[in-house]
Amino acid sequence: MELNIYGGAHEVGRNCFMLHEKGKYIMLDCGVKLGEQTEYPLIPDAMGKHMRDIVVTHAHLDHSGYLPHVFKEGLRPNVHATKPTKDLVAVLLADYARLGKAVRKGSETFTQRDVDVVMNNFRLHEFRQPFHSGHGFKVSLLNAGHVLGSAMVLVEGEKKVLYTGDISVRGTKLLDGCDRNFQCDTLIMESTYGNEELPAVKETMKKLVHEIKETLKEGGHVLIPSFAVGRGQEILLLLESYMKSGAIPETKIYVEGMIGTGMKITRQNLGYAKEEIKNRILMSDDDPFKSPYFHTPRRKDRDDVFEEPAIVVSTSGMLTGGPALGYVTRMAPDPKNKIIFMGYQAEGTRGRKILNGDKEVEIDHKMVKMHMKVREIRISGHSGKSELIQFAKGIKGLKKIVLIHGEEDALKSMKESLQRSYEVVVPSIGEEIKV
Ligand SMILES: [Zn+2]
Ligand SMILES: [Zn+2]
Incomplete structure (x- = not known):
């Protein structure tokens, strides 16, 4: 052959x-x-x-x-x-x-x-x-x-x-x-x-919980840029289970861009998910996909998202576009806020630049000064x-x-x-x- x-x-x-x-x-x-x-x-x-x-x-x-x-x-x-x-x-x-x-x-x-x-x-x-x-x-x-x-x-x-x-x-x-x-x-x-080698899942998760707790306690917002398909759904399910168990304080999780669509498709094709998730939904009314923690912003200007500390999961994963950019613009000036990168950041993307420590990034032809905290916690x-x-x-x-x-x-x-x-x-x- x-x-x-x-x-x-x-x-x-x-x-x-x-x-x-x-x-x-x-x-x-x-x-x-x-x-x-x-x-x-x-x-x-x-x-x-x-x-x-x-x-x-x-x-x-x-x-x-x-x-x-x-x-x-x-x-x-x-x-x-x-x-x-x-x-x-x-x-x-x-x-x-x-x-x-x-x-x-x-x-x-x-x-x-x-x-x-x-x-x-x-x-x-x-x-x-x-x-x-x-x-x-x-x-x-x-x-x-x-x-x-x-x-x-x-x-x-x-x-x-x-x-x-x-x-x-x-x-x-x-x-x-x-x-x-x-x-x-x-x-x-x-x-x-x-x-x-990829880091052990347990260590990664400990770090994630710690970083999110820290920001919410300080009264800030956490932004997690994510791809529409794959990691986006994993991250939402993780956050949901940590809030449910009390590891992370209960907070609104805003789902932006196509991640919500990916979530719907996942729910419709549950036969392809792990036994554990399937059983949880079949055996009880406990459906993590319909979690009350998940929210869609009500206002076009997203003012409602900023009423109290919250977590935002948004496309695009490498900040090449999507609603995540609007959030960066709004959150970047405040050092209480935090951006957590969980996926691969390719050379030349805004995500990579921020991760490399650039103090300013260009968004919509304007330079945005980065004062918010930047972290990388990879789940692959x-x-x-x-x-x-x-x-x-x-x-x-x-x-x-x-x-x-x-x-x-x-x-x-x-x-x-x-x-x-x-x-x-x-x-x-x-x-x-x-x-
Ligand atoms: Zn792939
Ligand atoms: Zn591939």
Whole structure:
């Protein structure tokens, strides 16, 4: 079997691969790389006629964002995914279309109409229920534990090939960790944190509770910028449970931007959440998604949010836009307030600048002086280095590992650790490799 690399190699972003053998083709993910300039996967035109099936592991745009471009070209592949992935893709692509329009003013690359066509071509699958692609590959989706409904893809041809998408080995408040202990010949594995260990959850949570308590006690506001899908829901469920247990004093939690939509989709797809959460809702009227702690601001100017100390969870996660910016502008002058970054902050974003200690940031063409406290407490939907290695070692019959979805240092560190036991390949974009 061969694997063509169109993106997601030596970088985090635009994951897109074509796996094929003897006239059978299946595409794995179809993402874009967001940044100051959006980068697209490099798919040769000649490949269009083979694109009958695309498996999308999860909704994040670095795995799904190129779909509207493909359909705009007139191609009509089947898009295979779980139901939560489809629901979340609909939200993220609609937002991406709106955003693109605002940025490009008329010279749009795709519209909501293209997104609608994408959505009409989804084929839904349950975890561990094999199906056949148009060309006859046997394909199974396995739980990846990264965001709700996120999947790993097992393709069975001459060889058994497992593509991880993004994986979290450890479980979270909402999700079980990824499926483990199966058999395959080749593993195509993400390496986001390939040179880092993630801190223990317990320590992280202690720190979070401490930081929030401190600010509320001083009479300040806490702002947690977050992505719409994934961490946003985890953070809300965490805060809810800490307030309920009394670890954090009862306070209003304002939910802003698309995080609320993500929450609704999560609630509608509860079958994909952890047993514990499902039982809690089924066995009692105690539904954390409908918690009285969660609020939506009543006033357009958000004055009500500032009547008393409160917590705000808002998009965007890296302060590249969204309602979070309005909150930064308003909260930044007061040292009693605090911003807590819980997700990855990419180079060049406002989030990264504030985290690096910049005393002023530009918002809406105005310079805003930063007097509020700045903290970083990471909770990750990915896996640390030793978790990734343990995951690979748990696979029976594994011979070859292809490392993708990582920056240079992460890939290098993973390769060094794995090459004693496996044949390790770190491919580049444009390459075709044997798997
Ligand atoms: Zn992801
Ligand atoms: Zn990713």
